[in-house]
Amino acid sequence: MKTVILAEKPSQAGAYVDAMTQSERGDGFYTVTDLVLNGTATITYGFGHLVALADPSAYGEQYAKWDLAQLPLFPDEYQFVVPDDKKKQFNIVKRFLQETDTIIVTTDSDREGENIAWSIMKQTSIDLKAKTLKRLWINSLEKEAILTGFANLRDGWDYYPAFQEAQTRQISDWLVGMNGSPLYTLLLREKGIRGVYSIGRVQTPTLYLVYQRDLAIQNFKPTPYRELKATITTNNGEFTAHLEPNTRFTDSQSLNQFMVEHQVMMGQQIATITDVQRQAKKTASPRLFSLSWLQSAINKQYHASASDVLKAVQTLYEAKLLTYPRTDTPYITEQEFQYLSENLSAYQTLLPAAIQLTPSEPKSRYVNGKKVQEHHAIIVTKTVPTADKLAGFTQLEQQVYELVFKTTMAMFLPDYEYEETVIITQVGQALFKATGRVPIKSGWKALFASDNGQQASEHDEDDTQGNEVLPVVQTGQTVQADVVADQKMTKPPVPYTEGTLITAMKTAGKTVTDESSQEILKETEGIGTEATRANVLETLKNRGYLLVEKNKLRVSTQGATLCQGVALQPLLTSAEMTASWEKALQEIGTEKRTQANFLSQIQRFVQKLVDEVPGQLATNPVFNQQIATHKAAQAEADAASKLGQCPKCHVGQLVDRGKFYGCDNYKAGHCDFSLPKHWSGKSITPTAIKSLLKTGRTNKLSGFISKKTGNKFSAVLTLKDGKLAFDFGK
Template sequence: MKLCITEKPSVAKDIAAILGADHRCEGYYEGGDYKVTWTFGHLCTLKEPADYTDLWKRWSLGALPMIPGRFGIKLIADKGIEKQFGIIKNLIGEADEVINCGDAGQEGELIQRWVMQKAEIKCPVRRLWISSLTDESIREGFKSLKPEQDYDRLYHAGLSRAIGDWILGMNATRLYSLKYSAPGNVLSIGRVQTPTLALIVQRHHEIANFKPEDYWELKTLYRDVTFNAVSGRFKTQQAAEEALAMISDKPFSIVDVADKQGREAPPRLFDLTSLQVECNKKWGWTADDTLRLIQSLYEKKVTTYPRVDTTYLSDDIYPKVPVILKQMTPYAGLTAPIVDKKLPKSKKVFDNSKVTDHHAIIPTGQLPSSLVGDERKLYHLIALRFISAFYPDCTFRSTTVNGVAGDVGFKASGKVIVAPGWRAVYAGKDNAEQDGADKDDDNKILPPFEVGESGPHEPSLLKKQTQPPKLYTEGTLLRAMESAGKTVDDEELREAMKENGIGRPSTRASIIETLFKRRYIYRERKNIQASQAGIDLIATINEELLKSAKLTGLWENKLRRIERGEFSAAEFISELKTLIGDIVINVLSDNSSRQIEVKSEEKVQPDKPKKKRTRAPSVKSIEEILCPLCGKGHLLKGRSAYGCSEFRSGCALRIDFSECGADLTPAKVAAYIKKKYRHDQ
């Protein structure tokens, strides 16, 4: 018997229909040689600290950092999950072969591997890897199943991500909550969420500290066209008025007219982030709204796999594009000009080097007849972007006219579209493409000018003020996460920076939602504001590694390199273990009395000391005292604190002299430590 394990019941139903497993049983389908079951997404999770040792059940500074000798997984505590896992485990025990049909991505691989490990699988495993859920794609996928080992690096990257998040999240949250929070409250800190919050808080401070400055622009009107002074802004009114006086009684003369032809390529296909950005800009949808809707379109078979970070297609998709375009019958009027011609194979669309697991989000060719409301709007957006990618470039003629009045130079620019090309796809009012289509001074149509002509003009001064940076919207925040905090407008550069972005396309929406849930940020119309709790939290975190978008981006880069086999998962985890050890030592060394008040549903499990007298042990020197944290090292006396001889190996024990005194006898130090760490446990 061959057992297929999918991530969702709906996918199991589709695959079962293709395989002929059409008999529905409790928790699975069966028919012929196949049984098909599902996981409901995550059934397993990494163990909680309390699952490893009783010492970690209560939140205690003395127990930090918490680093399990070996990380383990457990079933999520839910009756429905436990029941479905029991069904899967029994089926795995009966199977001769398992086919992993999880979502074809890092998270999907992790979900399935954990379930199979928990079920103690012993039979061979193969992997189904598809980019859409159409019948044709599923059939092709089953013809080319791969050995599970081909995806080991993907699993190792996903596991490293989960363990890294555990190490930093569990330890830093307990550390900062116990050290700085109001009693009983949790300060939630995460490997990705904290740098994201830091971006929002940084923008808050940039706006709060912004001091507007006046400046003046010199313009003149000649033949109903506004010309701008090429000297740019004037910082003082006096300088601006002096320039105005110099030209007021002088004629305006045209000194140069330059015409050149230009081309504008179609906008790139969508990856998940660019789709979320566009939907936020057009309709104000949250990143989570868009992810939910595009996931639904994927499961309804009308678009391809959504959790992607590339805007390119692989070369093997090229021969399929004409077929998809012909099947998009609701758009026959738009596809007719290109469908019967040889389609261009542009490097801006097809590039194998820019595609790893999946290609850009495109329609599958299945009719979207069942779509309504927002799903239909989203499909329409993707369909137009896909069709426009195979239209010719938009060609235009740009004109730059230079003039002079007195000694002051002026310039006016305009643009005339010669052939609309891909812009014809967006010709309708309802379909106006936003990218680069906004009207501005550079796009106006200019009348014909001739060099040497001259005449009267109307100069004027326009007083303006410098403007502060804009608050983030979800769209601009997603772009900032994608580029590790850098503002990047150029598509090519943005593509190159994705390797160092904060988080992954599939997780960024949930990270933003987590910050809302923790009440560190809030919405103000379409804008995102930092709450006082969020501002205070970032102010409290002195460790740059915990809040730096750039450094978090470098961690993401290492995870991608693990996927490619260029970096070791063990090395990544080792680096994070060292990092959290350093952070614990540094925070415990902070003698400030800062406290952050934040309303949260989460609560710290406080230490509850037991009142019991302790007899001082008989010791003659500090070095005789065994470290209660690691159980390996002995106590050392430094300049300002007691510490552990195993500090280089990560032991974070530190007791400041301000806490217990520097002149205690060894016996009293031993008694103090025994009392302190018994209470902490």
């Protein structure tokens, strides 16, 4: 019996090979032998997606060029192709799959992994019903986890619905993108706006979230208000108390009325301590990480992008140090808790001697098998890296590992304990409240002492009070109160960061930041998935719709134009509507809905866009105002891009044309003058070109490299017969 193991990519295949007793490498495959396989098997692999949806041109020449008259495009049957650069590996995989009796799917254990595997298998046109199909389902690439997984293979057909879900998501995104993008792009070009405008089922509502936040910030008008506070002086010291309940007074009249009604004066007056509460409290360690929560935490602490965090976690997963990254739950099962407990002595080697891990019973805050569906929370594996091995990772990878390691180990440390004191002081007929907190036992917080307190602020939703030590007072004690009205201004909404935007995507735009509240809102499903959100943000940044400035996101002029264009299409802009689509997709994975049903819904939506958008863009005054703003910015950018008069035709202007500087009078063959961006090993800047066109020469430039000697030299550039030349004179 021949067995083929189909992996997702070479690195994953390599991890499986390392776990086997014997192996031999071939071209695009390995031959392996191990008892767990009952003999010999072939491991082959993709390069991620070996199969992709065909471009529109595959459905007819009329779709090769964008044309409003050809919209919408609804293929009767969707075509899939193998990209040219992947055909060699696909043919290797195809040959093995055709010849085998048993196929073991070992791509990533998630829906996209199913899509990759099933797309490859279907593209080979083999009779899958004639094969034995098995599935490897693991959360770690450690040798023991791999061998245990191969010893407990699952029925591969059980995961076919997950493939249908992933493929439906893929096709629906194609339908929206291949119809929406040309629709909006061509309509905007009719209004004089250049560029390509990409529409996406997930990316567009994500962009719109940031756009709405930008508008809220831009339109925000600060409002002055006052808050009452009192400095309370006692025999043992003084402390600050705030009006209870806290009240904002927006004008002098309402403040004065409150003062009169409650017999309170500004300044010094006699007051009475009416209540003193001292209570011992404790706070449990942070919850474990889902991918989104880890991306948010790392972005807040180190300003790393969501995409970079995912890459770092993936690297650590492939290095067998962290468990599977694309998970949406902060829980683990009893099985993971057991292996963590059994390896505490090994983990202890990475901690200071003062911090001692102790075995404990599993707590529902972390361990709940019922809430683990496909993958458990991101935790450390049994493999404990040496200091030298950790040093070999990038700084971000080290930071990610350290945070996950500490958060995992915090489960095995005592709670943080403190005494909370609440003092209520009566001034006239008004009450003022002061809260103080005194640490008793640092517990798990000692683990994060070197993080400058950042861990507590990011993870511990209960630890929101300050650590002010209040003096000892008694109920009924007479004290002195100095009442003042603080002058304050309301503050605008805070711009999104990648971390807070990932959270907003997960909660369908709801302003929720902690994992426990996210669990309550989990039924909304959110925008995108754990596996796709980082890629969506990268797409928006790469297309120039989202700009990042000091870790804060804002929408560009191009992005604002797109958002104004889609503003009248709530199915494109509503985060909650997109979340409902994600939920419908998951119903396909549980066989509660069919692929055809969902795609027909998407087609109706696309048809609605094609029917309504042209008229909306023609008559929307707010959109047309944005068009005027965009065209002005476009003209300003055009003027700034002009480097000087073309020395050949003396009509056009030299502009940056990507790989070279060229005359903008090139259309219809009027002028072909150009200058290189790189010459003799040096990049020629626009500033140098401006000087060259204006004065005939540049300043002396350094960094040229001699073709003969390879040595660097400096020289002035001039133009000679329309070409760059060196001038070595003074």
